[in-house]
Structures are given as structure tokens and as C-alpha cells.
Amino acid sequence: MTSPAAVIVLAAGAGTRMRSTTPKVLHRIGGRTLVGHVLATARGLAPDHLVTVVRHERDAVVAHIAEVDPGVVIADQDDVPGTGRAVQCALDALDAATDRPVEGAVVVLAGDVPLLDTGTLVALLEAHEADGNAVTALSTEVDEPSGYGRIVRDADGGVAAIVEEKDATAEQRAIREINASIYVFDAAALREGLGSVGRDNAQGEVYLTDVLALARESGKRVAAIIAEDSILVEGVNDRSQLALLGAELNRRTVHQWMLDGVTVIDPATTWVDVDVELAPDVTLLPGTQLHGATVVAGGAVIGPDTTLTDVEVGEGATVTRTHGTLAVIGPNATVGPFSFLRPGTVLGERGKIGAYVETKNAEIGAGSKVPHLSYIGDATIGEHTNIGAATVTLNYDGSQKHRTTIGSHVKIGGDTMLVAPVQVGDGAYTGAGAVLRRDVPPGALAVTSGTQRNIDGWVTSRFPDSPAAQAAAAAEPPTEQHGVDE
Numbered sequence: 001m002t003s004p005a006a007v008i009v010l011a012a013g014a015g016t017r018m019r020s021t022t023p024k025v026l027h028r029i030g031g032r033t034l035v036g037h038v039l040a041t042a043r044g045l046a047p048d049h050l051v052t053v054v055r056h057e058r059d060a061v062v063a064h065i066a067e068v069d070p071g072v073v074i075a076d077q078d079d080v081p082g083t084g085r086a087v088q089c090a091l092d093a094l095d096a097a098t099d100r101p102v103e104g105a106v107v108v109l110a111g112d113v114p115l116l117d118t119g120t121l122v123a124l125l126e127a128h129e130a131d132g133n134a135v136t137a138l139s140t141e142v143d144e145p146s147g148y149g150r151i152v153r154d155a156d157g158g159v160a161a162i163v164e165e166k167d168a169t170a171e172q173r174a175i176r177e178i179n180a181s182i183y184v185f186d187a188a189a190l191r192e193g194l195g196s197v198g199r200d201n202a203q204g205e206v207y208l209t210d211v212l213a214l215a216r217e218s219g220k221r222v223a224a225i226i227a228e229d230s231i232l233v234e235g236v237n238d239r240s241q242l243a244l245l246g247a248e249l250n251r252r253t254v255h256q257w258m259l260d261g262v263t264v265i266d267p268a269t270t271w272v273d274v275d276v277e278l279a280p281d282v283t284l285l286p287g288t289q290l291h292g293a294t295v296v297a298g299g300a301v302i303g304p305d306t307t308l309t310d311v312e313v314g315e316g317a318t319v320t321r322t323h324g325t326l327a328v329i330g331p332n333a334t335v336g337p338f339s340f341l342r343p344g345t346v347l348g349e350r351g352k353i354g355a356y357v358e359t360k361n362a363e364i365g366a367g368s369k370v371p372h373l374s375y376i377g378d379a380t381i382g383e384h385t386n387i388g389a390a391t392v393t394l395n396y397d398g399s400q401k402h403r404t405t406i407g408s409h410v411k412i413g414g415d416t417m418l419v420a421p422v423q424v425g426d427g428a429y430t431g432a433g434a435v436l437r438r439d440v441p442p443g444a445l446a447v448t449s450g451t452q453r454n455i456d457g458w459v460t461s462r463f464p465d466s467p468a469a470q471a472a473a474a475a476e477p478p479t480e481q482h483g484v485d486e
């Protein structure tokens with residue numbers, strides 16, 4: 001197959017049935033916008049030019065396209081409505097952007113058909129080329145054809161015309177073969193046809209579909225190829241279809257990962273965006289959602305009930321009941337259950353972030369552990385350091401954020417408050433309940449809590465007959481005292 005001269009993506013429509021302030025083509029499934037899926041598919045054909053026609057919410061759509069594919073030529077559709085006008089505007093924009101008029105195959109795609117794959121288009125282009133067609137449309141057969149344009153074939157099976165639902169006779173409405181709004185045109189035939197398409201139809205629009213009948217009437221070859229897998233060519237019109245196609249895309253993505261060696265215990269509750277990368281022998285437990293550019297190395301076990309967005313998970317790591325974004329989890333590290341990893345968290349090899357721990361902008365070195373009930377934010381922790389339960393880095397002084405730096409082989413006692421900016425040197429220990437406002441030198445023990453006082457008999461005299469007093473009276477007197485005075 002030779003690459004097409006141009007691919008034109010139609011994305012100017014309003015998408016009113018979405019009932020949304022977000023333009024239809026910017027709604028997402030599988031971690032990409034609808035138009036993002038279509039542009040990626042179009043790029044797969046390596047066209048000389050890729051054009052997108054915009055109008056409704058054009059600034060938002062243009063800004064998004066510039067992000068996902070800066071090479072796309074933007075064509076603004078004018079006041080004249082209809083898919084034919086949209087394509088005309090695309091050709092005009094191309095003429096303005098290039099030295100000579102486009103010649104050869106021009107592919108037209110709708111911006112709201114997210115499951116279309118490059119392979120289907122390659123087959124369409126090959127048939128177009130092999131048969132020397134002026135137009136090759138992609139069609140499919142559905143049980144519920146209402147709302148679509150119908151493919152009207154004549155006695156010899158050739159395509160006579162495409163008739164829109166609103167313009168169709170009762171007989172034509174019974175046709176189950178529908179137009180998918182995906183075509184290959186010969187550029188010259190397309191220009192010629194668009195030159196004579198009018199607006200004399202039920203919607204007063206310039207129909208791209210009229211080009212087929214016109215080409216046919218002028219003796220050119222026009223064909224429609226039936227896509228067996230209807231869902232690949234299905235468009236999104238409302239949020240119910242968005243969910244349906246989103247689920248189908250996910251089903252296909254997860255299925256492919258299973259064939260590639262990933263264990264998925266419950267495909268129905270496992271959601272994997274299209275840009276996620278998984279190694280063989282990754283295990284995904286039920287309720288796992290992997291989003292964005294998440295990458296998981298071999299042997300890692302994710303889930304149950306874990307949501308990771310743009311997270312890198314190292315070989316053999318386990319991530320249990322965790323919510324993480326823009327974080328790196330090292331090889332053989334363990335995270336969770338109930339951990340919250342915010343952006344900038346980097347956990348080293350064999351490190352641990354345990355239950356009810358929140359981290360942000362935190363580098364936690366190899367073998368270091370934050371096992372229980374802690375907040376570690378704007379902090380650097382060296383290697384093989386242990387952070388006692390309920391430790392908090394107090395990074396915010398009310399106006400600015402400050403950093404906490406803790407060395408290697410440090411033991412931070414339970415319930416420690418680190419008032420940043422503060423540093424704890426290598427090999428230092430800190431006592432339980434410390435409030436550290438000053439740096440701790442390497443190897444030192446820092447203690448800040450006051451001396452403990454025991455007032456003998458206090459409970460018994462204050463609450464004489466209480467259960468506590470009775471329990472105290474029944475208790476053995478202490479034989480030895482534990483602990484150190486500070």
C-alpha cells in the first residue's frame with residue numbers, strides 16, 4: 001500500500017447529544033480523547049498531510065490537537081454546514097499550506113470513531129488502489145440502522161448512493177448496511193464531486209455522501225467495503241455510547257495484555273489505558289486501574305483496588321490498595337495497603353510505604369521504610385532508614401514549603417514531628433514523640449520530650465470505686481520499672 005496523500009479528520013460538529021460543555025471529540029476513553037484515538041490511527045498510515053476540521057469550541061480542540069500531534073494542519077469550517085463543506089474546507093487549508101494541490105488517495109475519517117484501527121484503513125486503501133476506485137467507503141451491517149446514512153446498492157451490487165436517514169424512503173430505511181463516515185477518495189474525483197454538491201436535502205447541509213452518487217453518475221468506480229466488526233466503525237453520539245465503546249476498548253486492551261503474558265484475575269474490573277506498558281508476568285488483581293503512561297515491570301503484583309496514573313512500578317514490587325500519581329516504585333518495593341502516593345514520590349529498591357501513609361515530593365532510598373500512619377512530603381530519605389509510626393514532615397510553615405532531609409541508617413522514633421527545614425544526619429536516632437526543630441548531627445540521639453512523672457495512686461483517689469481503680473487494686477505491684485529518664 002502506498003501512503004495516502006492526506007488524511008482529513010472531521011471534528012467540527014457540535015455533538016449536542018453529549019449534553020456537555022466539553023466538545024464531544026475531547027471526551028476520553030482508554031486514557032485518550034476521541035480525536036486523539038483517531039489521530040493516532042491516522043498517523044499509522046504515514047500520510048503526507050494530516051488535517052483536522054474544527055469549528056465547534058475550536059480553540060479548545062485546536063489546543064488539544066497541538067498537544068497530542070503538533071504536525072496536524074488545522075482547517076476552520078465556515079458557516080456552511082455539512083460533512084461535504086468540512087472536507088472542502090480541509091482541501092482549501094491544505095492548498096494554502098502546500099505548494100501544489102494534493103493528488104492521489106485522500107482518506108476521510110470522523111473524529112468521533114475511536115476504535116477504528118490502522119489495519120482496517122490499510123485494507124480499505126488496498127482495495128481502493130487494487131480496484132482503481134474513485135471512492136471506497138467503509139460500511140457495516142447493524143441491527144439498529146436508524147440515524148445513519150444507508151448504503152443503496154443497485155442490481156449488480158455496486159454502490160448507487162448513500163442516502164441519509166432524513167432523506168430516505170421507507171424502503172431505503174429498511175437497509176441495514178450503514179455508512180461509517182470513513183472513506184478513501186481520489187483527490188481529483190473528490191474536488192470535482194464537491195464542486196457540484198448542493199444543499200437541497202432535508203437538513204440543508206452539504207453532504208459529503210452526495211459525492212459518491214455524483215462520481216458514479218460520471219462513470220467512475222465507487223465501492224463500499226463492509227467491516228465485519230461493527231464496533232470498530234461505531235461513532236460516539238451520547239454518553240451511553242461513550243461508556244459502551246470505552247468498555248469495549250478496555251476489554252480488547254486487557255485481552256491483548258493477557259495474550260502477552262499478563263495475569264488478569266478479573267478482566268471485568270481491570271481498566272488499562274491504551275498507553276500503559278506491562279511486562280510479561282505482571283499480575284493485576286481485581287479493581288485495578290492503570291492510567292496514562294504507567295509502566296509495570298515483570299513480576300510486579302498490582303491490586304486489588306489500586307489506581308495508578310503515570311506511575312512506574314519496578315520488577316517484583318507489590319502495590320496493594322493504593323492510589324498513586326506520577327510516582328516511581330522501585331524493584332521489589334512494597335506499597336500499601338491504603339497508601340496515597342502523590343506526585344514526585346520515588347521509592348527505592350526494597351523500600352516500603354505502608355498502611356495509611358501519604359507521600360509527596362519524597363525520595364525514599366533503597367531499603368528504607370515508612371511502614372505506618374505517616375505523612376512524608378518534600379523530603380529526602382537515605383538508604384536503610386526506618387521511619388517510626390505516625391511520623392510527619394511538617395513541610396508547610398503557613399506561607400512556604402520546606403524540605404526535610406534524613407540520612408541513611410537513621411531510626412526515627414514513633415510519633416515524630418520534623419519541622420522543616422530540618423536535617424537528620426546519617427546513622428542518627430531520634431526518641432519517640434520528638435518535635436525536631438533543629439538539625440540532628442550524624443550518629444546523635446535526639447530527644448525532645450519532657451521527663452515522665454508517675455503520680456502514684458492518682459486514679460484510685462480521684463475515682464475511688466471506678467472499674468479502673470478496682471483493676472489497679474487487683475493488679476500485681478510492679479516488680480521492675482522499664483524506661484529511661486530523659
Ligand code: UD1
Pocket residue numbers: 010011012013014053077080081082083084085086110111112147148149150162164178179180181206207208209235
Ligand atoms: C454522517 C454521514 C452518514 C453516516 C454518519 C456516520 C453525511 C452527510 N452523513 O452523518 O451517512 O452514517 O456520519 O456517523 O456525511 N462534521 C463536521 N462538520 C459538519 C458536520 C459534521 O466536521 O458540518 C463532523 C462531525 O464532527 C463528526 C462527523 O463529521 O465527526 C460526522 O458528523 P455527524 O453529524 O455525527 O454525522 P451525520 O452528518 O449525521
Ligand code: CA
Pocket residue numbers: none
Ligand atoms: Ca449531522
